[in-house]
Amino acid sequence: MTSRPLMRLKLETSATEVIGSTARGTLSIWPIVGGSFDGDRLHGDVLAGGGDWVTALADGTSELDLRVTLETHDGALIHMTLTGVRDDAHHYFRTLPRFETAAPQYAFLNRLLAVGVGEIGPDGPVHAIEEIL
Amino acid sequence: MNTRLLMTLQVKVATPQNIGAVAHAARRTAPLSGGTFEGPRLRGTVLPGGSADWQLLRADGVLEMDLRATLRTSDGGLISMKSFGLRHGPPDVIGAIGRGELVDPATYYFRTTPRFETSHSAYLFLNRLITVATGDRRPEGPIYTIYEVL
Numbered sequence: 001m002t003s004r005p006l007m008r009l010k011l012e013t014s015a016t017e018v019i020g021s022t023a024r025g026t027l028s029i030w031p032i033v034g035g036s037f038d039g040d041r042l043h044g045d046v047l048a049g050g051g052d053w054v055t056a057l058a059d060g061t062s063e064l065d066l067r068v069t070l071e072t073h074d075g076a077l078i079h080m081t082l083t084g085v086r087d088d089a090h091h092y093f094r095t096l097p098r099f100e101t102a103a104p105q106y107a108f109l110n111r112l113l114a115v116g117v118g119e120i121g122p123d124g125p126v127h128a129i130e131e132i133l
Numbered sequence: 134m135n136t137r138l139l140m141t142l143q144v145k146v147a148t149p150q151n152i153g154a155v156a157h158a159a160r161r162t163a164p165l166s167g168g169t170f171e172g173p174r175l176r177g178t179v180l181p182g183g184s185a186d187w188q189l190l191r192a193d194g195v196l197e198m199d200l201r202a203t204l205r206t207s208d209g210g211l212i213s214m215k216s217f218g219l220r221h222g223p224p225d226v227i228g229a230i231g232r233g234e235l236v237d238p239a240t241y242y243f244r245t246t247p248r249f250e251t252s253h254s255a256y257l258f259l260n261r262l263i264t265v266a267t268g269d270r271r272p273e274g275p276i277y278t279i280y281e282v283l
Contacts, residue, residue, distance in 0.1 A: 001265055001280045003134040061261045087261050094263035094282050096217075096246045111195050113219055113244045115134055115265055115282055130134050132244050132265050 003130035006114055007039035011046060011068070011125045025063075026056040032068050035124070042106060044072040052125075054086075062086040064095060076103030082127075084118065093118035097129050136280035139264055140172030144179055144202065146186070146274040158197075159190040165202055168274065175256060177206040194227075196220040198245060210253030216277075218245030218268065233272045243268035247279055 012034040019027040035046030050068030057063060064084040071077055084095030095116035099109035116127040145166045152160035163186040168179030184202035191197060198218040205211055221227070222241025229236050245266045249259035266279040 001134065001136040001267070059257070059260060085261055085263055090261070092261065096263060098217075107193070110193060111219060111221055111242070113246055113265065115246075115263065117134075132134075 002133045006129045006131045007037045009037045009127040011035040013124050024055050028054045042072050135283040139279045139281045140170045142170040142277040144168035144274045157192055161188045175206050210256050212249055212251040214247050214249050216245045216247035230270050238269040
């Protein structure tokens with residue numbers, strides 16, 4: 001499977017909102033208050049207002065369900081969603097980002113699938129996202 | 134991105150159900166009448182019951198695919214598979230696929246992102262995997278080569 005780098009996404013989160021034990025697992029919401037993204041074809045900032053709905057499952061893994069708005073350096077808005085798996089016991093944190101935009105210069109994002117490798121850095125989550133070719 | 138082969142999945146498509154024009158797109162449901170899968174760690178068949186590909190042809194020409202299939206392994210395990218994907222390409226290539234012609238899969242983009250759920254102890258590793266697949270739309274149905282993202 002071939003891929004090429006799309007962007008490195010850094011997220012700034014505020015205090016986690018723990019909803020608690022639900023029918024599927026333990027739900028926590030990580031509010032996203034900012035951040036940045038940088039790649040060869042696009043770069044810009046993460047707008048405040050997004051979040052990651054994280055459900056810790058009984059098997060020790062967590063399911064991620066992230067929604068955020070990206071603003072490129074030239075003023076385009078990109079709706080980004082991401083689902084993923086975080087399995088700390090196996091050092092596995094992989095995601096499937098998707099993008100929607102109306103900006104013609106970034107319309108290529110509407111037509112691609114991508115995979116992310118996540119890590120929790122000292123300043124918050126960082127996702128290295130690659131386009132699936 | 135490091136990956137390794139998980140399985141090759143070949144599905145048979147029954148007569149599509151054309152739902153038609155819906156908001157901003159055209160919807161079509163392609164029931165799966167069966168199929169097989171084979172990989173280093175699992176193999177078996179596709180159950181025809183609840184297995185289908187719910188497709189949306191968007192205004193920008195991209196086909197969004199939402200495939201759900203139940204897989205039965207050779208040792209009787211049931212695996213639920215859900216896979217979101219995209220397919221698009223030059224109009225002549227997409228037209229040839231529509232006419233049921235054999236087309237080189239390198240000439241169009243057909244990628245999907247399968248996720249799996251099972252309770253069978255031999256296949257619990259699937260529950261925690263992110264995978265990506267390349268598709269090859271043959272006249273009788275697609276062949277997906279599915280890779281585990283390492």
